[in-house]
Amino acid sequence: MNFLKVIFFVFIKDIKDELRRKENILSSLFFQLLSLVLIHFAVDMTSIDLSKEGAGLMWLIIIFAGTIFMQNIFRKEEENGVFLALLLAPVDRAAIYLAKFFVSFIFLTILEVFLFFLSFFFFGAAVFDSPLQLLILAIGVNVGFSALGTLISSLLINQKGSSILYPLLLYPLLFPLFAAAAALTQSTLKSSLAFSDPWLRLIILFDIIFLAVSSMLFESAVEE
């Protein structure tokens, strides 16, 4: 079976399933909205600056909202033991992983676009001053976040206490990615994004390592 076709079939099926069950998407979006509303009331609107503390707040919301979605990315496969049926199919298991990765990636990107608009609406955040650079940065972060989040979610399929274990395993590993993202957001909004920037290089390296390693590890991670 063609590798790309498998990715496509699993991806389409997952999107359809997610849109029907809605719970993952809605809970992430509502969390995001609620966080912004709370910040809006708790902090002086005029003092929030995306090129300063606002960058950290924005990525913090993305981490938590993304976690809500990604820790349930294999939930539909846990129901009725469907995951075993996927593993039984004569397909490359890395294709199943990559399809899930793309679903997470697309969702995170939508989540961020939604967040940027809301940040602009609530705080007048300067997200549209350098939209392309912010989008490139968001894509860079999403690749690493989705790669790692999807792999850890697969490791915890049918495990008791997975909702506790998931953030415990994920957050320490994500630290360099989001530290780089926050630092880079601040500099991106002040000056242009340059490849020579060590934070950007860190994000690219993180993406390459975790996407490649996760694709290879998935097969053995789901063996039992």
Added chain:
Amino acid sequence: MKEEILVECSHIEKFYGKKQALKGVDLKLFANKITFLMGENGAGKSTLCKILALLSKESNGKILYKRREIKGNLRDEYKKVLGYLSHQTFIYNHLTALENLNFFANLYGITNKKEKIEQVMSSFGLTEYKNQIAGTFSRGLQQRLSLARTLLNDPTVLLLDEPFAGLDPSALYNLAQILSELKTRERTILVVTHEIDDTVEIADNFIILKQGRKVFEDTFYSKENLKNTYFEFFGGVKQ
């Protein structure tokens, strides 16, 4: 006439940490025969079934398909002819019956997909439910959809892990009938169960596992004979 061995596992051992779930089990599945694998809970039946389905990796030993060890390209070839059914239905709750079958048909690369799906749906009386969400189905209907999904790729080797668990008497009877019919259509079937009920009448061979070891293997004669043998190993009232 010499019986053809389609799937064979030799000296399978399985460790979970220090605990040994399987202790050097040998098993042969003969072409077009139904073999019942029996034993108490924790005997290692499901572990062995999962190893045969390549869902779990054996710690030691090997699995052969048509006398060749399953590795490399043969792994995919074996998976293409393999069907696996358990008490879990393996169907997506939020997809319709048709979408479920369509998805798995795509994964198996079935060429005449439309005809094949229509055929299995009609065989299992699912045509009128094809556009309904599978999660809303009754247990019996879900089991029928699950069987349809399992038979979609026309598997020649069927591994059934506790397929009768949780079924009402009529669904149980129907499933036994379907299995009986499958045998006539040249399928090699392994049924894992710990219950001796009327369904055992369809067996050709039976194997008993006890604490990870194969303790008995013979041709099926009668239910009473099987019960007596079973109780010799696990205790109980002889018939």
